[in-house]
Amino acid sequence: MDERSEIAACYRGVPQNDVGPRTDVLDGCPKAEGLLRLLRSMGPQVLATDEIGREEDVLAIEEAVHSGVTLLATAHGRNREELLTRPGLERMLKRKVFQRLVVLSRREGPGTVEGIFDAGGNRLKEGRVWGSWSAQR
Incomplete structure (x- = not known):
């Protein structure tokens, strides 16, 4: 889901960035609406989107997760x-x-x-726990 053409950089419907051979891109559509459209019409294995945070985005993501779809998402912030x-x-x-x-x-x-x-917020490195979110600043 590429609401503002920031991931695939579509031009006239063609991704300008290499997003892989088996990737469909929904471009220029509100994120939450697009995620639900993709979920209902494409039968995706993975949904990817960026800059989540609005309540409607969260609801669409929760719907996808409850449907068994793997999700890749970003959110901007200084820390947890x-x-x-x-x-x-x-x-x-x-x-x-x-x-x-x-x-x-x-x-x-x-x-x-x-x-x-x-x-759980535990820092991972080589399969070992190195701290937790509560200890991070």
């Missing part, structure tokens, strides 16, 4: 605590909707991986 100030994201994090949380920054250039966490 900031994300928890958004009611919909707080609900999803507390319900452990996501199996992994990847925190990225630009500290050492775009895409610097600051940490990978499990659904």
Whole structure:
């Protein structure tokens, strides 16, 4: 789901970015509406979208998760605590909707991986727990 052409960069319906050979892109449609359309009409194995956070986005994501679809999504924020100030994201994090949380920054250039966490907020590294969300700042 590419509401603002930021993922696939579609031009006249053709992705300009390589999103893979078996990828359908719904471009220029409101995110929540598009996620539900894709879920109902395409039978997807995976849905990907970015910048989730509005309540209607969260409801569409919850519908997809309850349908057994794997989800890849992004949300912008400085840290987990900031994300928890958004009611919909707080609900999803507390319900452990996501199996992994990847925190990225630009500290050492775009895409610097600051940490990978499990659904409970535990920092993962080589299969070991290195801390928890509650200890992170």
